[in-house]
Amino acid sequence: MFETVVRDAVVLKPLETWHADEFAEHMSRARDHIRPWVGPTFVTDTVEGARATLQRYATATASDGARIYGLWDGGKIVGGVMFVTFDPVWGICELGCWLEPDAVGGGLITRSVELLMEWAFVERGMSRVEWRCRTDNDRSVAVAQRLRMRSEGVLRSSWVYDENRYDKEVFSILRAEWMGTRAVIAQ
Numbered sequence: 394m395f396e397t398v399v400r401d402a403v404v405l406k407p408l409e410t411w412h413a414d415e416f417a418e419h420m421s422r423a424r425d426h427i428r429p430w431v432g433p434t435f436v437t438d439t440v441e442g443a444r445a446t447l448q449r450y451a452t453a454t455a456s457d458g459a460r461i462y463g464l465w466d467g468g469k470i471v472g473g474v475m476f477v478t479f480d481p482v483w484g485i486c487e488l489g490c491w492l493e494p495d496a497v498g499g500g501l502i503t504r505s506v507e508l509l510m511e512w513a514f515v516e517r518g519m520s521r522v523e524w525r526c527r528t529d530n531d532r533s534v535a536v537a538q539r540l541r542m543r544s545e546g547v548l549r550s551s552w553v554y555d556e557n558r559y560d561k562e563v564f565s566i567l568r569a570e571w572m573g574t575r576a577v578i579a580q
């Protein structure tokens with residue numbers, strides 16, 4: 394089974410439908426923390442809901458589309474990263490991420506996103522990687538900035554949570570920009 398060591402006992406590997414039980418347990422630890430920032434169809438509250446999320450990604454992955462990877466710390470899922478979209482014809486993909494609260498602040502997401510960007514640009518020849526988040530999601534904005542993504546603008550009033558509307562910011566990095574900075578980032 395493919396897996397990549399992100400740090401110490403933390404590994405990154407594909408999150409698949411057969412992980413539904415442990416993904417649901419993880420979601421019960423992560424739900425309140427991630428719900429303001431992550432879409433409702435991802436933040437489920439049953440094993441069936443968790444399996445449906447993973448099945449959507451599995452179906453998309455089979456068509457060379459979206460993909461999802463979990464982070465396991467000492468055998469327990471603590472978060473993950475995903476290609477929210479992946480379009481090899483246009484050479485454009487969007488990355489996303491989440492963590493349960495106890496895993497925040499350790500650099501796991503920055504390193505994992507870096508690994509996915511390297512794969513997207515170098516192995517898959519993508520031209521553009523996007524990152525979209527609420528403008529007030531400081532930690533998500535910090536990940537984008539840490540990985541040299543550039544802000545392209547704000548999609549006003551485009552995120553709904555708890556009956557309120559929020560602005561979203563779009564970041565991106567292009568292939569040439571990544572290739573020019575990756576050696577520095579990887580150190």
Ligand SMILES: CC(C)(COP(=O)(O)OP(=O)(O)OC[C@H]1O[C@@H](n2cnc3c(N)ncnc32)[C@H](O)[C@@H]1OP(=O)(O)O)[C@@H](O)C(=O)NCCC(=O)NCCS
Nearest residue numbers: 427430490491492497498499500501502503525526532533
């Ligand atoms: C967005 C989210 C995943 C970011 O998590 P995060 O832990 O801040 O990001 P990282 O894992 O990259 O860790 C960065 C932190 O670890 C620290 N760190 C430690 N070692 C590090 C390393 N080797 N490399 C980078 N950062 C490191 C950084 O200083 C930073 O901490 P600080 O902000 O207190 O200075 C998290 O806040 C979350 O789950 N939010 C809710 C869901 C969400 O918003 N998802 C994204 C929707 S767009």
